Amino acid sequence: MVPQAVAEGRTVLLVDDDPAVRAVTVQMLESLGYSVEEAQDGIQALEKLGPGIDVVVTDFAMPGMTGGELAQLIRERTPEVPVLFVTGYADVDVLGLEASAVLQKPFSEHVLREKLHHALSNARID
Numbered sequence: 001m002v003p004q005a006v007a008e009g010r011t012v013l014l015v016d017d018d019p020a021v022r023a024v025t026v027q028m029l030e031s032l033g034y035s036v037e038e039a040q041d042g043i044q045a046l047e048k049l050g051p052g053i054d055v056v057v058t059d060f061a062m063p064g065m066t067g068g069e070l071a072q073l074i075r076e077r078t079p080e081v082p083v084l085f086v087t088g089y090a091d092v093d094v095l096g097l098e099a100s101a102v103l104q105k106p107f108s109e110h111v112l113r114e115k116l117h118h119a120l121s122n123a124r125i126d
Contacts, residue, residue, distance in 0.1 A: 007033035
């Protein structure tokens with residue numbers, strides 16, 4: 001289990017263009033004790049980004065704005081907010097992403113819990 005102190009009172013901004021994937025992921029996040037804000041794309045995510053968002057979980061491949069582009073904008077605005085990428089790509093090395101910041105589809109609740117714990121435990125505090 002994630003230590004209660006990690007999940008309690010934390011809010012995840014979940015960004016995915018697929019409503020079915022968002023629904024399943026919201027269920028997992030809420031069962032882990034997180035509050036969840038949802039966005040269907042990068043533009044909506046940027047509108048919801050602000051105080052109270054502790055971590056962003058975003059699909060990497062989305063129409064309009066990729067997860068990588070979204071992460072860059074998030075880092076410019078709120079560098080202390082960690083970003084986790086969700087991808088179905090088999091070779092994440094090609095994407096140039098740090099392995100600890102990637103959730104490989106399909107992922108289990110256990111893996112989601114561990115990745116969030118790692119991201120929140122290592123978040124920058126400036």
